Amino acid sequence: RKEVEQDPGPFNVPEGATVAFNCTYSNSASQSFFWYRQDCRKEPKLLMSVYSSGNEDGRFTAQLNRASQYISLLIRDSKLSDSATYLCVVRSQGNLIFGKGTKLSVKP
Amino acid sequence: DAGITQSPRHKVTETGTPVTLRCHQTENHRYMYWYRQDPGHGLRLIHYSYGVKDTDKGEVSDGYSVSRSKTEDFLLTLESATSSQTSVYFCAGGQGAGTEAFFGQGTRLTVV
Numbered sequence: 001r002k003e004v005e006q007d008p009g010p011f012n013v014p015e016g017a018t019v020a021f022n023c024t025y026s027n028s029a030s031q032s033f034f035w036y037r038q039d040c041r042k043e044p045k046l047l048m049s050v051y052s053s054g055n056e057d058g059r060f061t062a063q064l065n066r067a068s069q070y071i072s073l074l075i076r077d078s079k080l081s082d083s084a085t086y087l088c089v090v091r092s093q094g095n096l097i098f099g100k101g102t103k104l105s106v107k108p
Numbered sequence: 109d110a111g112i113t114q115s116p117r118h119k120v121t122e123t124g125t126p127v128t129l130r131c132h133q134t135e136n137h138r139y140m141y142w143y144r145q146d147p148g149h150g151l152r153l154i155h156y157s158y159g160v161k162d163t164d165k166g167e168v169s170d171g172y173s174v175s176r177s178k179t180e181d182f183l184l185t186l187e188s189a190t191s192s193q194t195s196v197y198f199c200a201g202g203q204g205a206g207t208e209a210f211f212g213q214g215t216r217l218t219v220v
Contacts, residue, residue, distance in 0.1 A: 034208050043198055043211035044151070087151070089208075094158075095166065096141070096200075096209055100150035 003027060006088050006099035014107055017078045021102045023071040023088030033064055035073045036087040038101065044087055047073075078106045111135035112212040114199050120218045127186040129197055129215050133179075137201030140182040141166075141209060142174060144195040151198065157182055158204065189219045 006023045013019050025033075033050035048055065050062040050071055061074040071088055083106045088099040112133045121127050131140065142154040143166075153166030155174040163174050171193060173185045182201075186193055196216050202209035 032207070043213050046208045046210070049208065094204070095153055095156060096202075097153075098143075098151040100148070 002099075003092060003097045004088055004090050004099040006102050008100060008102060010103040010105055012105045012107060013078055015078055015080060017106075018074065018076050019078055019104060020075075021073045021086050021088070021104075023073075023099055025069050025071070025088075025090045025092075025097075027090070027092045028066075028069060030069075030090045030092045032091040033062075033071050034089040034091075034096075035060075035062055035071075036089055036098075038085045038087055040084075044098075047086070075104075078104075080106050080108065082106050112137075112199060112201050112210060114197075114212040114215050116215060117213065118216045120220060121189050123190060123219055124188050127189050127217065129184045129186075129199075129217070131182045131184070131199030131201075131212055133182075133199075133201045135201060135210070136179060137203060137210075138179075139202050139204045139209070140176065141200040141202075142172070142182070142184045143198045143200065144168065144193075145198060145214075146195050154184065154197075186217075189217075191219050193217065194219045 035047040036044040037047045038044040050064045054063045059076045063072045085101040085103045087101045141156040143151045157163045157176040199212040200209040
């Protein structure tokens with residue numbers, strides 16, 4: 001089983017839609033969790049950290065369920081500029097382990 | 109992130125030649141990482157450093173070595189390049205446990 005698994009997508013949604021990404025991780029001792037965004041042919045960039053209590057940043061909401069080893073990202077009111085690949089990232093044994101990413105395409 | 113720069117940005121090299129990729133950071137990151145990114149595999153850790161002259165292997169370290177003689181610079185060397193090492197290489201830096209990492213812009217390496 002891969003350490004971090006994500007649905008690869010692609011998710012094709014219209015502008016204004018709400019879209020949810022899910023991620024599972026295998027190491028129950030994992031320490032911290034993040035969502036990164038990667039545009040085509042660019043470097044990954046931190047979108048937000050994920051806290052046990054859940055956290056929100058504008059249209060983006062991240063949730064963590066340690067018991068189920070599950071992380072989610074919700075994007076509300078999708079914009080064309082949200083089109084990218086979203087990477088679930090887990091810090092495990094000191095290192096950052098990346099999922100393969102979920103591709104999102106927001107259409108007019 | 110302007111704080112991490114990679115050089116070169118693009119390189120084409122021949123099979124069997126040694127290649128060194130450079131990562132330079134101005135953010136005083138304690139930890140530095142080298143990843144490779146390939147279609148179908150996502151980002152995979154090659155080596156990382158947790159301080160000057162302190163390095164360790166990642167998931168896909170075979171055929172690669174690293175050096176960190178000062179905080180700012182982390183070098184990745186392909187000892188004898190092979191076509192399977194054609195990839196996009198990303199350097200990243202961070203403060204370590206519990207924290208995020210910030211990436212350089214990547215180096216596209218083609219081994220012919």
